[in-house]
Amino acid sequence: MEPAALTIANLEAGYTSNQRDRASRVLKGITLEVPKGELLAILGPSGCGKSTLLRVIAGLLPATAGTIDLGGRRVVDGKSSVPPEQRRVGLVPQEAALFPHLNVAKNVAFGLKPRKAGSTVRLGMRERRQRVADMLELAGISNLADAMPHELSGGQAQRVALARALAPSPDLVLLDEPFSALDASLRVRLRNDVRRIIKDAGATGLLVTHDQDEALSIADRVAVMNAGHIIQCGSPDEVYNGPADAWVACFLGTCSLLSGTSIGQTAQCALGQIPSATRDGAVQILARPEQLRLRIANQDPETAAEGAEAEVVAAEYQGHSTLYTLTLTSGGEEMVAREQGWARFNVGDHVLVSPAGNLHVIPDE
């Protein structure tokens, strides 16, 4: 079987302020595998250790324990490690960090220069020129070959940085919050292009981000990280709709968590009976805003609809949809529901809330 592009086992790392100090523990036992050709996002809040993980993979920071294999080759084994230039890893930093005195083509060609010790790519001059032209075309910047870095927009500079990282055909491309310095609309456009470019290059990518939309929209899988641990790793749908715990549920997007009790195949909560696959006991039922249906509460028992009664306490019109905050009449739990379009309910209205689709049941630790 072909080895994974990246295999990390029980990795620990941190920082020392001076030689005698023991390293602080920032990475606390990371285990992760990225198959060839996959784009994996490491998603976590600020300070959880995402950039530290990239630095250790790139060889810019030593590990204190654990192993890293790149394409089946061990590059970190506890405290011993292969130097960065022998790892066949490309890096796209937060702000492109291009060489200011080299034009775009020369920036992209930089990693293809023949080197003596530790060289990973040995191409003749004509092949190098062709490779640069191919990378510029792939990144959609052939017209910028002669431009200097100071003449580029933020988005163009990031395309150059990506082309430069991909040019030597690395085993793995690391992208460290590559869109964070760009404005919102450019960010959305560029992130889709970056996915396409990585896929067209047949490369494997590890993207670090604290932006949930970014991770969910472009990654094949998302590894959710908190306080030096990977909490859950799965497809965007798995982590968003089937979070491992309440923290992951809330970190990935707005949600309501109702308390309940699971017995057998069902969990009982304020919304009624929900199919449950967890063990018996206390649970939390996750409802994303778009998984709730609202109807006007009808006092007439003949035509009364099903659902839990709630009062609208806030209605926030957001253009494409309206976000309602509700308080359940029985028990007072708070829920958040989203409906397309203009607010059809007002603060103070009484509504019936019911689940639309399967809600996820999380064991209450």
Ligand SMILES: Nc1ncnc2c1ncn2[C@@H]1O[C@H](COP(=O)(O)OP(=O)(O)OP(=O)(O)O)[C@@H](O)[C@H]1O
């Ligand atoms: N050079 C350093 N020296 C000492 N401590 C550091 C250093 N760099 C990072 N840290 C600490 O390590 C922890 C993890 O930082 P890291 O930059 O990896 O987090 P992050 O998840 O990438 O955050 P962000 O999204 O804000 O970039 C933080 O507590 C940070 O203060």
